[in-house]
Amino acid sequence: MAAHRHEATPLRHDWTRAEIEALMDLPFTELLHRAGSVHREHFDPAEVQVSTLLSVKTGGCPEDCAYCPQAQRYHTGVEAQKLMSLDAVLDKARAAKAAGASRFCMGAAWRSPKDRDIPKVAAMIREVKALGLETCATLGMLSGEQAQALKSAGLDYYNHNIDTAPDFYGEIIHTREFQDRLDTLEHVRDAGMKTCCGGIVGMGESRAQRAGLLQALANLPAHPDSVPINRLVQVEGTPLAGTTELDPFEFVRTIAAARIMMPRSMVRLSAGRETMSDELQALCFAAGANSIFYGEKLLTTANPEAEHDMRLFRRLGIRPMQVVEEAGTVHADIVDSARHGCAA
Numbered sequence: 590m591a592a593h594r595h596e597a598t599p600l601r602h603d604w605t606r607a608e609i610e611a612l613m614d615l616p617f618t619e620l621l622h623r624a625g626s627v628h629r630e631h632f633d634p635a636e637v638q639v640s641t642l643l644s645v646k647t648g649g650c651p652e653d654c655a656y657c658p659q660a661q662r663y664h665t666g667v668e669a670q671k672l673m674s675l676d677a678v679l680d681k682a683r684a685a686k687a688a689g690a691s692r693f694c695m696g697a698a699w700r701s702p703k704d705r706d707i708p709k710v711a712a713m714i715r716e717v718k719a720l721g722l723e724t725c726a727t728l729g730m731l732s733g734e735q736a737q738a739l740k741s742a743g744l745d746y747y748n749h750n751i752d753t754a755p756d757f758y759g760e761i762i763h764t765r766e767f768q769d770r771l772d773t774l775e776h777v778r779d780a781g782m783k784t785c786c787g788g789i790v791g792m793g794e795s796r797a798q799r800a801g802l803l804q805a806l807a808n809l810p811a812h813p814d815s816v817p818i819n820r821l822v823q824v825e826g827t828p829l830a831g832t833t834e835l836d837p838f839e840f841v842r843t844i845a846a847a848r849i850m851m852p853r854s855m856v857r858l859s860a861g862r863e864t865m866s867d868e869l870q871a872l873c874f875a876a877g878a879n880s881i882f883y884g885e886k887l888l889t890t891a892n893p894e895a896e897h898d899m900r901l902f903r904r905l906g907i908r909p910m911q912v913v914e915e916a917g918t919v920h921a922d923i924v925d926s927a928r929h930g931c932a933a
């Protein structure tokens with residue numbers, strides 16, 4: 590069945606926090622009904638995009654994101670690894686293609702790539718592209734020149750999360766400013782690449798601050814093509830270990846509001862899915878989530894077994910989303926960009 594896409598809901602970039610809070614305050618069933626209605630205007634609700642990501646450089650990051658096991662300063666047991674070799678990346682990309690992948694995302698735990706890293710990553714992008722795969726990457730903050738260089742190498746998508754609301758940012762990260770994130774996103778858009786951009790909830794923020802995260806995403810000059818909504822994975826050794834767990838219904842409310850506010854974006858369940866029950870995931874799909882991570886390790890965070898996901902899909906009557914390429918061929922989009930909430 591083809592996706593039901595039309596232009597019924599105009600895109601908005603002028604959401605006020607009060608409007609978003611009013612949405613999130615709706616009775617739960619009313620909020621789900623509204624989100625489900627918007628979802629159906631643009632997507633087939635029986636289809637969910639399935640994605641994986643390869644970490645090409647893990648750990649040893651100089652940033653201090655309070656949620657992240659890859660930050661060098663926290664002792665989480667994550668071993669720092671150097672940038673993978675081109676050949677090793679290509680082996681993974683070939684395997685992904687053989688498994689039916691159309692898109693291949695490379696993630697590196699950097700504050701930002703050094704200029705000397707760009708040719709190495711550009712070579713990966715060119716060679717992965719030459720295999721006939723779409724490319725995406727998440728490498729940290731980019732200058733305008735770096736974004737242009739990656740685009741010239743053939744990069745299609747760039748993931749860069751805004752983490753949390755502007756007024757909660759200083760509680761979570763001290764080594765960069767919220768504005769730094771917006772600047773990189775602007776460079777990515779200006780270079781002509783598609784954006785994947787979301788954040789993390791359950792870090793001790795208030796509902797108003799969750800509304801603030803969604804406000805910042807929806808009021809970007811262009812809605813991100815993909816919006817990963819991560820639920821905090823508490824890792825021993827990070828400052829956020831021991832944070833009070835977010836009420837699961839509050840997570841669903843956040844998903845529903847994201848769907849209503851960014852009706853044509855892919856709303857993705859990312860990190861934290863492995864701690865969600867099947868029933869909670871089903872509620873998220875009903876609230877308009879239409880993308881998940883599947884299979885490949887999601888950076889350093891365990892991901893539910895692929896077989897379990899497929900069983901859940903069958904129980905819910907959900908199919909992996911098919912992507913129609915410009916050339917007219919159809920394939921399953923099983924490798925895509927995003928990460929466990931790493932803003933890099």
Ligand code: SF4
Nearest residue numbers: 650654657931932933
């Ligand atoms: S989230 Fe990304 S930028 Fe932050 S510490 Fe982890 S790897 Fe570094």
